[in-house]
Amino acid sequence: MMGSMRATIIAVGSELLGVQRLDTNSLRLTAVLDRHGIELIGKSVVGDSEAALAAELRRRASESELVLVTGGLGPTADDVTRPAAAAAFDRSLQIDERLVDHMRRLFESFGREMPEVNRKQAEVIDGATILKNRRGTAPGQRLEVGATSIFLFPGVPRELEAMIEDHLEPWLTDHPQAVGHGLETGVLKVACLAESALEERIMSAYDRFGRERISVLASPGDIKIYFSARGTEAERRTELDEMRQVLGELAGDVVYTDRDEDNLETVVGRLATAAGKTITTAESCTGGLVAERLTRVPGSSAYFLGGVVSYTNELKVQLLGVSEADLATHGAVSEPVARAMAQGVRSRYGSDYGIGVTGVAGPGGGSEAKPVGTVHMAVAGPGDDYVEHRVVRFPGGRDRVRQQTSQLVLDLVRRDLLRRDLLRRDGPDQDGE
């Protein structure tokens, strides 16, 4: 076959067109395709309609060289994949008695008699190759239509898994596409920058590497830059290294990691562990979210001592030593209170870093002077009286304000840990190290 192979995925089942279920099988298939360097150009979900599935099969066979179908191979009336595929390509459908025997024995091995409806599962499309299913009764089938190969797989995830291993992987290995030209993806994660601002920074990389190779995925306070390379393993590595470096330099110090498994709390955890520094938190509007994020990380007890959620003014005074005068003069949502919270939690509970957060998460509680989304954040650093402060008015509803707040304070801690790390490394008194 010439050129690179394009693939499409069809998930069959009316339940996948309802409000409760999504087609998750396609993720598993996509991972296999990626590894073999095959481009997935589209995926679709079709209900239990023979006519609709036949039309979809014809369309996909005309635009891709590999069509992967999951579901609709069961024994019931609404399992239409076999007849639809036969109809789509004008093939006959006949029961294979050896398959019936095999199924009957399978049922007997579980002490049950095979229901008559299951005979349907032994229907084979003319010219198709039967694909044994070691985890269920429904065998799969592979048929060739012109230059296109079509795989019919069961939709039960653990059966599909076995089919991928037993049939798809070996077939892909036997049909190498542009040998060794797999696709690999790298990532850079960015904290606390607007998507459009990031876009402007990295614009030149689109021209240099091709815009289809870079994609930007934004969620509140967090952006992922995915970049991909195609080629042999060595080529991919060289390409990805270059893209990572160029994109990283363009984006700047907002990049907090290039590892997919990382998030801001794991990065802060790693830096804090390396520096031997501990953290405590004093939260109001985030209600425990910063502490909760820090403690999601296994082993966080090495650097996280604990925290306080001081939702009321009384608890801000009692637990953190915030002055009643500051509360009265400036209000709970203010710079002096955020600073006092950060310093209070740090000194009272004996940590290196203290985080203080106070704001109006909404939807209630806003005023003209302090509208919903206004948040004061403070980070008290180790060993000195310097306290960093930020005030931001975050857009969005309660969840987003809280999420973005937690992101920004964790990023402040990350930056301070990094800065100290650099100072330490560059410091003249460290020459002996």
Added chain:
Amino acid sequence: MMGSMRATIIAVGSELLGVQRLDTNSLRLTAVLDRHGIELIGKSVVGDSEAALAAELRRRASESELVLVTGGLGPTADDVTRPAAAAAFDRSLQIDERLVDHMRRLFESFGREMPEVNRKQAEVIDGATILKNRRGTAPGQRLEVGATSIFLFPGVPRELEAMIEDHLEPWLTDHPQAVGHGLETGVLKVACLAESALEERIMSAYDRFGRERISVLASPGDIKIYFSARGTEAERRTELDEMRQVLGELAGDVVYTDRDEDNLETVVGRLATAAGKTITTAESCTGGLVAERLTRVPGSSAYFLGGVVSYTNELKVQLLGVSEADLATHGAVSEPVARAMAQGVRSRYGSDYGIGVTGVAGPGGGSEAKPVGTVHMAVAGPGDDYVEHRVVRFPGGRDRVRQQTSQLVLDLVRRDLLRRDLLRRDGPDQDGE
């Protein structure tokens, strides 16, 4: 228009063809279609390719009367929905300067300058209706192609949500299909019961109402029972009421709500508000998750005073008055410590309820006597010295253990609030009410 309306959904974005993300927006759209009695006949995912999306739009427009598109309306180079839709139906695309002005003001209201790339979002397809987006910069568009209406919506879930409310719902109401024969779904939510145990309880409802009308969706510590009815609005209401009652009685008091928008923290919040009771939390292994969940609810400051995350033994003593003797004798993960935490946080911080949680979330920290997943939970109730205690060994990894723990303690508070509410209502001294 004759007959009933058929709908299709297209999700746009190369990231949705990768191994990381699924199109979840379609579930939300499907719920709206179901309610309006419109049949969804297929959905598909297309990458950031203008040509592929244009082809998909043409095909879907030819086979359905309503096409809902999500995503690809952002300001970046890989946002192709506007040009693809224009190309698909031979329409021109022009920048609407009023939209540009509107966006510029939006940016200014957050103290930022509009990046030039955002101008793209003001491109309008010839003949299309602009759909205002009150939660983001990307407006949507609706265009009519023959007998088909095509909606272009942003892919950001919270923006889409607003667009559905502001534009899709009103439009569907103005275009009634097969009047009144919609499909409607009800829900019951269940806390802290195994899926198989719930299945056994509600088994008889499958026979009574039909297996296909009831589906059970489980996540750690939380199960949703969905049930559906078809017919006129009156028929649906009667059917759903009956199913809700029968399923609710079969499932029992594990059901905490029949409202889709509820979760355990909103239910606890409502009960606490009604009872005029306040809550504080003392958490170890959940690291703030219980407080964070309670404060997700708007207005939670009415009943949540604050909490303590006492990750170290020192903070358990200092902040909660847990006795060093108990810590030494029984260890931090023990019944006496959980009880002391709940009572300590309640009495020290002056709330009606105190929640105490201590456990081994894993992956490290387990022992033979206290394996990973072992959690002691205590709830100190109002007005007496009674403290409820549970110890559970939860299955699953760190996240699941923490999630299930938060679910169980919130459910303990819910049950106590309910019990007191019933006592109050049934009490002989309340006859006068």
